[in-house]
Amino acid sequence: MEKNLSWHNHSVDQKFRAAIKHQRPCLLWFTGLSGSGKSTIAGVIERRLAARGFHTYLLDGDNVRHGLCRDLGFTAADRVENIRRIGEVGRLMSDAGLVVLTAFISPFRSDRDLVRALLPAGEFIEILVDAPLGECERRDPKGLYKKARAGMIPHFTGIDSPYETPINPTIHLRTDMSPPDACADQVIDHLVHHGFIHQSSKVTHV
Template identity: 65%
Template sequence: MTSAVQTHDNDNVVWHAHQIDKAFRSQQKKQQPCVLWFTGLSGAGKSTVAGALETRLAELGFHTYLLDGDNIRHGLCKDLGFSTEDRRENIRRIGEVAKLMADAGLIVLSAFISPHRQERQLVRDMLPSGEFLEVFVDTPLEECEKRDPKGLYKKARAGQIKHFTGIDSEYEKPEAPEIHLQAGDYTVSELVDQCVAQLKHNQIIR
C-alpha cells in the first residue's frame, strides 16, 4: 500500500517557545541529548546492540528512549507501505519524533535499516550539529543471511519479497559514521563498550 502524504507551508502555524527548554532538560538529566542512528542490513544486529546499549545507559543512570523499526510500523507509520516514497516518509516521521525526544533531553536510540544516505542526511539536518551520531552496524550480507531471524532473506531469495535491501535493493553504506561497529568481530557487550566510549569522547555522557 502506498500513502499519499501531503505537506504544505502554513503562515498561520507558528512555533510556540516554552519556558522549559532543551538546555534546562539536559541539565536536569545531567546528559547531552542526541540521536544515535543505528543503520545496517536486516539481521545486522541493530536492534540487539541498540537495546543492549540502552540497558547499559539506564544502568548508568541516563535517560533514553529506543525507537525500533518494527515497533514504529505498528503505530506511527502503520499507514505506510514499502515503496520508495513510503520508506522515505517513514524515515522522515521517525526523524521528527527523534528530534522531539532529543528536545526533551533524552538520548534517543533509533534502529532502522534506512538504506539511503540521503534519508539519513535528512534526519541529520533536522538536528543541531553534534546531536546526530550515525552508528553503522557493519555485518556482512552472508552473515545476515545466515542469521535471518525473521526468515526475510529466504523469502526475498524466493521472490516472495520484492525490493528487499541487500538482495534486489541497494544499501548505501555510511561514508563517515561517527561510530563504526564491525559487528561480526565482537560480542554485543564489546560493541556496547565501543558505543559508550564514543559517547564519553563526544561528551554526551560523563
C-alpha cells in the same frame, strides 16, 4: 507548510531539560542491513545507560510500524516517509533532553542526511552496524532473506534494493568480528569521551 503556523518557543528548553537529567541529548542512529545487529546492540546500550540513571528511549523499526507508521507500506515513497517521521520523533525526543536510539535499515544516504539536518550540529551520531550480506543471511533472525530470495518480499535491501553505506560514519561497528557487548562498549565510550554522558558508579538492575 501552512502559512498561519509558527513555532512556539517555550521557557523550558532543551538545555534545561538536559541539565536536570545530567546528560547531553543526542540521536544515536544505527543503520545497517537486516540481521546486522542494530536492534540487539541498541538494546544492550539502552539497558546499560538506563541502569546508570540516564534517560533514554529506543525507537525500533518493527515497533513504530505498529503505531506511528502503521498507515505506511513499503513503497519507495512510504519508506522515505517512514524515516522522515522517525527523524521528527527523534528530534522531539532529543529536544526533551533524552539520549535517543534508533534501529532502522535506512538504506539511503539522502534519508539519513535529512534526519541529520533536523538536529543541532553534533547531536546526530551515525552508527554503521556492519556485517557482510552472507553473514546477515546466515543469521536471518526473522526469515526475511529466505522470503526475499523466494520473491515473496520485493525490493528487499541487500537483495534487489541497494544499501548505501555511510561515507564517514561517526562509529563503525563490525558485528562479524565483535560481539554485541563489545560493540556497545565502543558506543558508550564515544558518549563518555564526547561528554554526552558521564562515568557513574550507580547501577540499577533493569
